[in-house]
Amino acid sequence: MKFLRRNLAQLGRTPMPPEVKDDPIHVRIRELHKSYGDHHVLKGVSLDIHRGKTNLIIGPSGSGKTVLMRQLIRLENPDSGQLMVNGIDFAKLEGLNLEAMRRTFGMVFQMSALFDSMTVFDNVAFPLREHTGFSRKEIRERVMDRLAAFGVAAAAQKLPAQLSGGMQKRVAVARAMILESEILIYDEPTTGLDPITTEMVDELIIEAEEMFGVTSIVISHDMASVVRIANYLSFLHQGEIAATGTPEDLLHSEHPATSEFIRASRISLDW
Amino acid sequence: MPDAAPSAPATPEKTSKLRAQARDASEWLAKLFLSPFVEIGALFKLLWESVFWGIRPPYRGRLFVEAMEFIGIGSIFLVSLTAVFVGGVLALQLVDGFRDFGAENQTGAVIGLALAREVGPVFAALMVTSRAGSAMTTELGSMRVTNQIDALVTMAVNPVQYLVVPRLVAGFVMVPVLTMLFNIVGVAGAFFVAVGLLGLDPGVFMDRLKWLVDWDDVSQGLIKSMVFGVAVTLIACRQGFYARGGAAGVGRATNRAVVQSAIAILILDYLVTSLVLGQGFF
Numbered sequence: 001m002k003f004l005r006r007n008l009a010q011l012g013r014t015p016m017p018p019e020v021k022d023d024p025i026h027v028r029i030r031e032l033h034k035s036y037g038d039h040h041v042l043k044g045v046s047l048d049i050h051r052g053k054t055n056l057i058i059g060p061s062g063s064g065k066t067v068l069m070r071q072l073i074r075l076e077n078p079d080s081g082q083l084m085v086n087g088i089d090f091a092k093l094e095g096l097n098l099e100a101m102r103r104t105f106g107m108v109f110q111m112s113a114l115f116d117s118m119t120v121f122d123n124v125a126f127p128l129r130e131h132t133g134f135s136r137k138e139i140r141e142r143v144m145d146r147l148a149a150f151g152v153a154a155a156a157q158k159l160p161a162q163l164s165g166g167m168q169k170r171v172a173v174a175r176a177m178i179l180e181s182e183i184l185i186y187d188e189p190t191t192g193l194d195p196i197t198t199e200m201v202d203e204l205i206i207e208a209e210e211m212f213g214v215t216s217i218v219i220s221h222d223m224a225s226v227v228r229i230a231n232y233l234s235f236l237h238q239g240e241i242a243a244t245g246t247p248e249d250l251l252h253s254e255h256p257a258t259s260e261f262i263r264a265s266r267i268s269l270d271w
Numbered sequence: 272m273p274d275a276a277p278s279a280p281a282t283p284e285k286t287s288k289l290r291a292q293a294r295d296a297s298e299w300l301a302k303l304f305l306s307p308f309v310e311i312g313a314l315f316k317l318l319w320e321s322v323f324w325g326i327r328p329p330y331r332g333r334l335f336v337e338a339m340e341f342i343g344i345g346s347i348f349l350v351s352l353t354a355v356f357v358g359g360v361l362a363l364q365l366v367d368g369f370r371d372f373g374a375e376n377q378t379g380a381v382i383g384l385a386l387a388r389e390v391g392p393v394f395a396a397l398m399v400t401s402r403a404g405s406a407m408t409t410e411l412g413s414m415r416v417t418n419q420i421d422a423l424v425t426m427a428v429n430p431v432q433y434l435v436v437p438r439l440v441a442g443f444v445m446v447p448v449l450t451m452l453f454n455i456v457g458v459a460g461a462f463f464v465a466v467g468l469l470g471l472d473p474g475v476f477m478d479r480l481k482w483l484v485d486w487d488d489v490s491q492g493l494i495k496s497m498v499f500g501v502a503v504t505l506i507a508c509r510q511g512f513y514a515r516g517g518a519a520g521v522g523r524a525t526n527r528a529v530v531q532s533a534i535a536i537l538i539l540d541y542l543v544t545s546l547v548l549g550q551g552f553f
Contacts (some may be wrong), residue, residue, distance in 0.1 A: 073425050099427045107425035113418035127426050130329075179426075 023087075026051035026183060026215045027072075032081035032091075034067055041067045043239040044081070049183075054209055054216040054229050059236035060261060065219045068236065069187050072217065073105050074098060085183070103131065106176030106214075110188045112168040114160035114175070120147070121156040124175045131179060146174045149211065150204070166197040173208055184208060186218045190225050202228045223265035235261065310531070317431070317509050318501075321439050324432035334437040342403045342438070342504070343445030347452065350398050354453040357394060358460030361385065366469045379476035380483035382461045386454045387488040393540055395450040396499035399442070400532040404507035407438055408528040411511025412521035420512070435508045439501060446500030447493045454492070495543045502539055503532040 027049035034042040041064045049055045059065050071078045074090060083090040085104060093101050114123050124143045128134055134142070147153040150170040152163075160168055169189060176184055186205060190198040202225050209216050220226065226233060226247060234244040235258045243253040253259055361382050369375040411434060414420050423430045458480070465471040510528035514521050544550075 075421055075424055099429075102425060102427040105425060107422065109418040109422060111417055113422040115419055115422075116413075116417075130426065130428050 024051050025049065026085070027217075028082065028084040029072075030082040030084070032068070032071060032083065033079045034064075034071055034076070035079055041239050042071070042078070045236070045239070045241055047234055047241050047244060049215060049217055050232050051215050052209070052213050053231035054205060054218060055232045055234070056218045056220060056226055056230040057234050057236055058220055058223070058226060058261070060221065063236045064239045065221070065236055066187065069185060069217075069219045073107055073185060074102065103179055104182050106173075106179070106181035106184045108169065108172045108176050108184065108186045108189060110191055112160070112165075112172040114168060114171055116160050119157050119159060120152065120163070120171050123160065123171060124178055127175065127179045142178065146178055147171075150174045150207075164197070165193055166200050169197075169201050170204060173204055177208060177212060177214065180212075181214065183215045183217065186216065186220075188220055188222075189218065190220065190222045198222070198225065199228070201225075205229050223262070237261075313513075314505055314509055317435065317512070318439075318505055320431045321436050321505075324429050325436040325440070327432070331433070331437065334433070335440055338437040338441035339445050341406075342399060342441045343448055346399055346402050346445075346449055349402050350395055350449045350453050351456045353394055353398055354391075354456035355460035357390060357453075358382065358386070358457035358462075359464040361390070361457075362461040362464035362469065366465055366471065375471060376475045377479055378465050378471060379458075379461070379478075379480035382465075383458060383480040383484040384488055386457045386461075387484055387492045388544075389492070389540070391450045391454040391457060392446075392492045392496040392499060393536060395453045395496060396446055396503055396536045397533060399446055399449065399500070400503045400507070400529060400536070404503050404532050405525050405529050407504065407507040408511035408514070408525045409521060411508060412514030412524045415512060415514045416517055416521060430512070435512065438504050438508055442500035442504030443497055444500070446503070447496040450492055450496035451489075454489070491544075491547050494547065495540060498539055498543055499536050502535045506532045506535060 025048045029045055029047040029049070032042050032045040033040070045064075045068060047057075057065055057068065067076075070076045071091075072083065074083075074093075078091050081091060085101065088101065090098075090101055114120075115126065118126065121143055124146060125139050128139045128142060132139075144153055144156065147156055150173060152167055152170045152174065155163055155167060155171070160171070163171065173184070189201050189205065193201060205216055205218060206229055208214055216229075218225070218229065230247050232245070233247050233250045235242045235250060235253070235255070237255075237257045243250050243255045243258040245253075250258060251262055253262075362378060365378045365381055366375050369378060411420075414434070420430045420434070423433055462473070462476060466473045466476055507528045510524040510531070511521075514524035516523070
C-alpha cells in the first residue's frame with residue numbers, strides 16, 4: 001500500500017473519489033468512430049468495460065478489434081466519440097495529461113513487444129526507471145517480486161529471444177503491471193500459441209485479475225479462451241458492437257452474425 | 272482516293288474507361304512529383320518534434336553516450352581506412368597530373384584544401400550513412416514492426432524523445448569529429464604516397480599545405496558535416512520510425528534511407544557551399 005501511495009504521488013495521480021472508485025463501469029466507450037480515408041472502420045462503437053472483471057471483445061478478422069484497441073490506449077486518435085475512464089474523457093486529452101492518463105493502462109501486445117536489446121529484468125524495470133524516483137535497490141526488489149509472482153524470476157538476466165512464447169507473455173504482463181496500472185489490455189494474447197501455452201496465458205490473465213484486481217480488456221477471436229476467462233463479452237461486427245453481455249447472453253444471442261460466429265466456433269457453455 | 276475508314280463511335284463504357292485511365296495517369300504523375308515534397312515535409316516535421324522533445328526533460332545521458340559511441344567510435348575504423356586510400360589516390364592523381372606542367376609541389380596544398388572543404392565532410396557522412404545510418408533504420412524499423420515503439424507510447428514514454436533525439440544529437444556532434452579524423456588521416460595517407468612513394472619533398476608538401484589551407488577552409492567543412500550529420504541521422508530515423516510491412520518493409524526502408532541520405536549529402540553539399548561562399552544557389 002505504501003508503494004502504491006508513493007507510486008501514485010510520483011506519477012502525479014490523485015486518489016480517486018469514492019463515487020468513481022465504486023463505479024462498476026471502469027471505461028465507458030460512446031459512439032466511437034474511426035476512418036482511414038474512405039474506409040469507415042469503427043462506426044459508432046458503444047461499450048461498457050466492467051471494473052475488476054475480464055472483458056472480452058471478440059469478432060471475426062477485419063471487424064475492427066485491433067483498431068478499437070489502438071483507440072482505447074490512444075495509439076491513434078479517434079475521429080469522434082467518448083472514452084470515459086474514471087470519469088475523464090481520455091479521447092480529448094492532450095500533452096502531459098494524456099501521458100499521465102496513459103499510465104492508467106498497461107498493454108500486452110500480441111507478440112509481447114519486449115525490448116529485444118534489454119534483458120527481462122531491464123524490460124520490467126523500464127517503466128519504473130522512467131516514471132519513478134525509486135532507488136536501484138527498490139527497483140530491483142519490485143521487479144524481482146513481480147517476476148516471481150509470474151514465475152519468471154529465473155529468467156531475469158535472459159534476453160527475450162531466449163524465452164518461449166509463453167514466458168515472453170508472462171514477462172510482458174509483469175512489465176505492463178509494474179506501475180500498478182488499473183486496466184490491462186491484451187491484444188490477441190493467444191494467437192499463434194499451442195493449446196497448452198494458450199491455456200497457460202488464459203490462467204495468467206485470470207491470475208493478474210485475481211492477484212492485483214485489475215480490469216482486463218482482452219481482444220481476441222479465440223472462442224476457447226472466451227469460455228475460460230470472460231466475465232463480460234462483446235461481439236464486434238463490421239465496426240459496431242452487435243451484441244454485449246455475459247457469455248451466456250451472447251451464446252443465446254439472436255443477432256445473426258453473432259450466433260453464426262459462435263456456431264462456427266463450436267463452443268457451448270458446458271465447460 | 273478512297274475515304275478513310277470512319278472511326279468506331281465512342282461508347283459510354285469506352286469513354287468512362289478512358290477517363291479512368293486518364294485519372295490514374297494524372298494521379299501517378301502527381302504522386303511522382305509531389306512525393307519528394309511530402310518526404311521533405313515529413314523530415315521537417317520529425318526535426319521539429321525532435322527539437323520540441325529534445326529541450327524537455329527527462330534528459331537521458333546514457334542514451335546520448337550510447338548513440339555517440341555507436342555513430343562515432345564505431346565508425347572510426349571505417350572512416351580511417353577510407354581516408355587513407357582517398358588521400359593516397361588523390362596524391363597519385365595530382366602528382367601525376369601536376370608533373371605535366373611542373374606544379375607537383377602544389378600537391379599538398381590542393382589535397383589539404385580538397386579534403387578540408389569537400390572530400391572530408393562528404394566521405395565521412397557517406398561512411399556514417401553506410402555503417403550507422405543503415406543500422407539505425409533497421410533497428411528502429413524492427414522496433415516499429417514488432418510493436419516496440421507502440422509499447423513505448425503505452426508506457427507514456429515519447430518515442431521521438433527516447434529514440435530519435437539521442438541519435439540526432441550524436442549525428443550532429445560525431446560527424447564533424449569523424450570529418451576531422453578523415454582530414455587528418457587523409458593528409459597522412461596523401462603524405463605517405465606523395466613523399467614516401469613518389470618522392471616529393473616532405474618540407475615542401477607540408478609548407479604548401481599550411482600556406483593554402485587555413486581555419487576558414489576547415490570550418491567550412493565542419494559546418495557542412497554538422498548539416499550532413501543531422502540530415503543522415505534524420506533520414507535514417509524517419510525511414511525506420513515509420514517503417515511498415517514486416518521484414519520486407521524494413522529492408523525497403525533501409526534501402527530508401529541509404530539512397531536518400533546519399534542524395535541529400537550531395538544536394539546539401541552544393542547548397543551549403545553556395546551559401547558559405549556567398550554565390551547564391553543557382
